[in-house]
Amino acid sequence: MKYKTLTPRFLVVLSVIIAAAFLRLLPHWPNFTPIAAMALFAGTYVDRKSYAFSIPIAAMFISDLFLGLHANMPAVYMSFAITVVIGMSLRKKINVGTVIGASLSSAVIFFLITNFSAWLASPMYPQTFFGLIESYVAGLAFFRDTTYGFSFLVNDMLGTLFYSAVFYGAFYLAKMRFPALDKTRFQS
Numbered sequence: 001m002k003y004k005t006l007t008p009r010f011l012v013v014l015s016v017i018i019a020a021a022f023l024r025l026l027p028h029w030p031n032f033t034p035i036a037a038m039a040l041f042a043g044t045y046v047d048r049k050s051y052a053f054s055i056p057i058a059a060m061f062i063s064d065l066f067l068g069l070h071a072n073m074p075a076v077y078m079s080f081a082i083t084v085v086i087g088m089s090l091r092k093k094i095n096v097g098t099v100i101g102a103s104l105s106s107a108v109i110f111f112l113i114t115n116f117s118a119w120l121a122s123p124m125y126p127q128t129f130f131g132l133i134e135s136y137v138a139g140l141a142f143f144r145d146t147t148y149g150f151s152f153l154v155n156d157m158l159g160t161l162f163y164s165a166v167f168y169g170a171f172y173l174a175k176m177r178f179p180a181l182d183k184t185r186f187q188s
Helices: 008-025 035-045 049-067 073-089 096-121 129-143 152-177
Strands: none
Touching: 008 035, 008 049, 008 152, 035 049, 035 073, 035 096, 035 152, 049 073, 073 096, 096 129, 096 152
């Protein structure tokens, strides 16, 4: 079959990813977005590794074209590529606990990578180990700003948890209603 990839399952997963990118364009609390959940979901349910990485990154890039490009984008995209890998690790054991753990891990990884990148690019902090620690401490203080929601870090965690529950839960219910979406039913 020439278009083996275009299965109903793939099209549903692709629709979730596109919807997540669109949701990012709507007004929301800072960092309360579906992007990390989208990357986790893609890693878990997109079978071809190249698609698992390229589809959510492309969707994110397209939404970034509307929201604005910035110098820290490589760090952001790297953190979401790692989140896709985390999603791939869930494939054999998808349950509430593993999805919660993956969601929280992705938020911490995002914080560590993007703040590391900001430290590298900023003349505010010395380019030493202690300068890096100072930038992380400053980043934690920044994330405690409760002007918009709880904090940027907590908003990121809550957003990823919420959207992961929506994406994984909806897909689970869809697989129950439409068995063609459940590839495990057809494996021997």
